[in-house]
Amino acid sequence: MFGEGNSGKERAAQRPPALAPDRPLVDPFGRAISYLRVSVTDRCDFRCVYCMAEDMTFLPKHEVLSLEEIDRIASAFIRRGTRKLRLTGGEPLVRRGIIDLVNSLARHLKSGALEELTLTSNGSQMARHADALFAAGVRRVNISLDTLDPDKFSRITRWGRLNQVLDGIAAAKAAGLQVKLNAVALAHENADEIEALMHFAAAGDHDLTLIETMPLGEIGEDRVDQYLPLSTVRRRLAQRYTLIDLPHRTGGPARYVRVEELGLQLGFITPLTHNCCESCNRVRLTATGQLYMCLGQDDQADLRSVIRRAGNDDAAPGCAIDAALDQALDEAISRKPKGHDFVIDRRGARPAVARHMSLTGG
């Protein structure tokens, strides 16, 4: 089904599951889980300075979930009330068979169980895949773009080429995809370029979201040095533009304003402030099947073991695997913490959370 050389057992596990109880996943603080982000690979064709070390060691293939396993876990979430699914990474478009996975998951769009299937990408491979994504039912993608300066772009991404990403953005738009741009705010690289990015986004009819650097994973760079508080950016922008607060919320850490002069929707993701936890509706699945109930905490549930254990039992039909998953989801969500403890300061050189963003998915 996914063209990755799957075993018969995995194929059998794809049989339509028995109907699971229609119980939404609600955590102990009354927050319903309706949004799942899935990192489909830890690999990437870039090495962004805030995300990865240059000499990253990637996971051996057997540790990474197969496309069937991703589909199975995502489908379990959808049965329990997930309405929005975002594929991310690493770079999701470098995962072999990614379009097969998107096509398969799209059945939940057709059935109406899923409201949105979307993707966060660095854009490098977007030109090749944009039409297929649209044909599958994807309507919006996020593409990361931290600078419009080719040299800076190469410096920030280490291995990327700006033109390739600009082509990817244009291809996505031409295919009919709505493109939101994401830019990580970096004190020394793009602080002076935020306005240029805003103008670029407005001209292309894209929304733009600025992201504060998060202390995730060892990257061999000084994070304190890169950290640019978005409160400062917003204050500066407010001196030149009319920023109108928008009520629109996603349940995530983004707050939106409308930039009147540009007709631009501008988002601020400030995970270091505790302004988002109370409405958090999301969980994250790593490429290895670990479910993180909070981006800023280390507690996780090992869903890969759950499905591989159940899948190794020859007597277990597909529905038994789903039942085991269901139980694991209940148990995991009962442990979703109230909030996170991100801190970037000069006392601790170590990141607050040891895993990289590319493993958990941004």
Ligand code: SAM
């Ligand atoms: N490769 C894709 C991309 O770059 O869009 C998807 C994965 S990437 C991990 C998702 C988002 O996380 C990107 O917008 C990236 O800029 C952001 N990101 C990565 N590391 C980060 C960090 N340490 N702090 C804040 N944002 C980060």
Ligand code: SF4
């Ligand atoms: Fe790759 Fe995205 Fe991380 Fe950059 S931010 S290294 S593109 S995963």
